[in-house]
Amino acid sequence: MIKVIIIDDEPLARSMVREYLTSYPDVSILQECDNGFEGVKAIGQHKPDLIFLDIQMPKINGFEMLELLDEPPSVIFTTAFDEYAIRAFEAHAVDYLLKPFAKERFDKAIQKWMAARQTAPVSVPAALTENTSQPEEKNRVVVKKGNNIVILPVHTIHYLEAFDDYVKIHTKDGFYLKKKTMSYFEKTLDPKEFVRIHRSYLLNLQELTRIEPLEKDNHVALLKSGVRVPLSATGYTKLKEVLGI
Amino acid sequence: MLARIVRLPYFKFTLWWAFWTIVGTLLVHKLNFSWAVSFTDAAVTQLDWTIAGYCLNAALRYMPPSPKNLLNVMAFTLVVAGLFTFIILPYGMPLVMQYVDSSGDYESFLSHSMYVRFVIGWMQLLFVAAISWMWHFIEEQQQNQSLKSDTEKLAREAELSQLRQQLQPHFLFNSLNSINALVVAQPELARKMIQQLSDFLRGTVKKDDRQLVTLEEEIHQLSLYLDIEKVRFGYRLKSEIKADDTSRAGKLPPLLLQPIVENAIKFGLYDTIGEITISIEASVIEKQLVISVTNPYDPDTSQPKGTGFGLNSISRRLYLIYFNNNLLQTTAENSRFTTTIKIPQL
Numbered sequence: 001m002i003k004v005i006i007i008d009d010e011p012l013a014r015s016m017v018r019e020y021l022t023s024y025p026d027v028s029i030l031q032e033c034d035n036g037f038e039g040v041k042a043i044g045q046h047k048p049d050l051i052f053l054d055i056q057m058p059k060i061n062g063f064e065m066l067e068l069l070d071e072p073p074s075v076i077f078t079t080a081f082d083e084y085a086i087r088a089f090e091a092h093a094v095d096y097l098l099k100p101f102a103k104e105r106f107d108k109a110i111q112k113w114m115a116a117r118q119t120a121p122v123s124v125p126a127a128l129t130e131n132t133s134q135p136e137e138k139n140r141v142v143v144k145k146g147n148n149i150v151i152l153p154v155h156t157i158h159y160l161e162a163f164d165d166y167v168k169i170h171t172k173d174g175f176y177l178k179k180k181t182m183s184y185f186e187k188t189l190d191p192k193e194f195v196r197i198h199r200s201y202l203l204n205l206q207e208l209t210r211i212e213p214l215e216k217d218n219h220v221a222l223l224k225s226g227v228r229v230p231l232s233a234t235g236y237t238k239l240k241e242v243l244g245i
Numbered sequence: 246m247l248a249r250i251v252r253l254p255y256f257k258f259t260l261w262w263a264f265w266t267i268v269g270t271l272l273v274h275k276l277n278f279s280w281a282v283s284f285t286d287a288a289v290t291q292l293d294w295t296i297a298g299y300c301l302n303a304a305l306r307y308m309p310p311s312p313k314n315l316l317n318v319m320a321f322t323l324v325v326a327g328l329f330t331f332i333i334l335p336y337g338m339p340l341v342m343q344y345v346d347s348s349g350d351y352e353s354f355l356s357h358s359m360y361v362r363f364v365i366g367w368m369q370l371l372f373v374a375a376i377s378w379m380w381h382f383i384e385e386q387q388q389n390q391s392l393k394s395d396t397e398k399l400a401r402e403a404e405l406s407q408l409r410q411q412l413q414p415h416f417l418f419n420s421l422n423s424i425n426a427l428v429v430a431q432p433e434l435a436r437k438m439i440q441q442l443s444d445f446l447r448g449t450v451k452k453d454d455r456q457l458v459t460l461e462e463e464i465h466q467l468s469l470y471l472d473i474e475k476v477r478f479g480y481r482l483k484s485e486i487k488a489d490d491t492s493r494a495g496k497l498p499p500l501l502l503q504p505i506v507e508n509a510i511k512f513g514l515y516d517t518i519g520e521i522t523i524s525i526e527a528s529v530i531e532k533q534l535v536i537s538v539t540n541p542y543d544p545d546t547s548q549p550k551g552t553g554f555g556l557n558s559i560s561r562r563l564y565l566i567y568f569n570n571n572l573l574q575t576t577a578e579n580s581r582f583t584t585t586i587k588i589p590q591l
Contacts (some may be wrong), residue, residue, distance in 0.1 A: 012422070012427060016426035058516070
């Protein structure tokens with residue numbers, strides 16, 4: 001029995017996949033979801049072998065949804081946008097179906113997945129691509145706290161801190177963890193708003209109130225929240241450059 | 246008729262010659278010569294100067310004003326004035342004058358007035374040079390101006406047509422995907438959707454920005470679009486259109502509303518999870534057709550900044566048609582995002 005979940009915000013797009021899947025008797029569709037929140041919940045609950053995933057969806061897109069999963073299943077993307085193909089394969093997608101797709105093309109994708117599953121266990125590495133991102137991802141960060149999915153508009157982020165394989169995202173309501181690297185955020189967030197002031201810190205300029213000298217040549221940044229964040233020598237130079245002082 | 250005469254190539258010079266001939270005749274008559282003698286003197290002299298002036302004017306077309314050319318003009322006019330006054334006139338004038346002047350007084354007058362004639366003639370030529378330069382300058386300005394406005398017009402047309410053609414291909418692909426899904430399960434609905442899609446697409450091609458359409462027509466085109474989108478998104482998408490008869494008769498450039506509504510649908514559908522209603526309201530206020538499109542959004546997770554591409558191109562189109570940058574405005578309050586356009590009614 002192959003467990004499948006279909007995630008797409010358009011009902012007819014889901015029924016298309018469902019119809020194509022009727023020719024596979026050993027496939028069982030456990031759930032259909034019309035947004036990423038439901039998708040995360042359903043995947044956690046059913047642990048499917050394979051999901052069909054749309055990219056443009058309400059609230060969080062398909063890539064953001066995948067980032068929230070601890071053990072992502074195999075993914076076949078279904079979308080009308082061809083510009084995300086590269087990113088999809090970087091996300092270790094099994095295949096990328098461009099809507100509208102023919103049954104033959106769909107069958108090929110399924111065969112590809114079956115073949116790959118027999119030779120090696122198909123698992124998507126959790127660390128997704130860091131090269132490309134959707135425009136909306138410049139304005140928000142999607143995180144998970146317990147079972148809740150939280151969308152953080154970037155202006156609510158005070159600063160980001162490196163934390164092993166994760167990044168701690170500090171806000172006024174505490175911090176959130178996200179399995180990404182500092183360089184991902186440095187590349188994605190607007191460099192006019194966020195400055196890498198230290199190997200382990202990325203600062204929202206809006207939060208800075210003062211730069212304080214520490215012993216010798218060292219400095220710290222004082223934030224509006226009262227928190228002090230260390231500045232490296234290069235970080236200090238970069239900060240002065242951005243602030244124009 | 247008059248305008249056509251004025252445009253004749255020699256008209257200005259004939260007028261020039263006639264004017265100075267009258268002045269010259271009066272002047273010479275004052276010195277107690279007969280009208281016939283005065284007129285002949287003036288006419289022949291001025292014919293010489295006018296021919297010289299005509300040549301000068303033609304030459305100056307290819308010699309733009311510059312210090313070097315000014316020197317050339319000075320030298321040229323000096324030589325020509327000298328040639329006419331001291332060589333052509335003393336031999337030419339008596340040939341004509343012998344038929345008119347019986348007294349013989351004229352010959353001594355001619356030889357005595359040589360230097361005065363030379364100076365006046367030279368001044369006249371310089372005057373012609375100055376006017377020519379001014380003419381050519383104005384002419385060139387006008388040519389440049391019309392060339393510039395032609396170029397601008399072409400660029401504007403091209404930009405407008407490009408802006409109109411920005412129908413999102415994703416809309417088409419997603420619609421085709423929906424039809425694909427309907428073909429087996431609900432063939433009747435599939436056929437209906439193909440019809441709607443075709444009607445909609447037909448309405449988006451071959452539209453000229455200057456051929457305004459009524460709001461009624463735009464609403465019809467919009468309904469085709471909304472019906473397709475409702476098939477795609479199912480229960481999540483609702484719409485309402487409020488427009489009275491006055492506003493329905495109002496005129497606007499074609500295909501303006503659909504991109505605004507498309508933007509509102511995308512914003513509304515992708516920013517919230519439940520059902521959404523897109524409201525379209527139209528009214529005529531102070532000779533302006535005011536249309537507003539409203540969609541819900543989530544103020545906690547998104548801040549509508551500016552307009553986004555779809556609206557930028559609408560704003561640009563309105564500017565190119567009406568030369569006014571304030572015809573598109575957006576407001577965001579109480580979780581409702583509203584796009585308002587104002588179309589001047591003539």
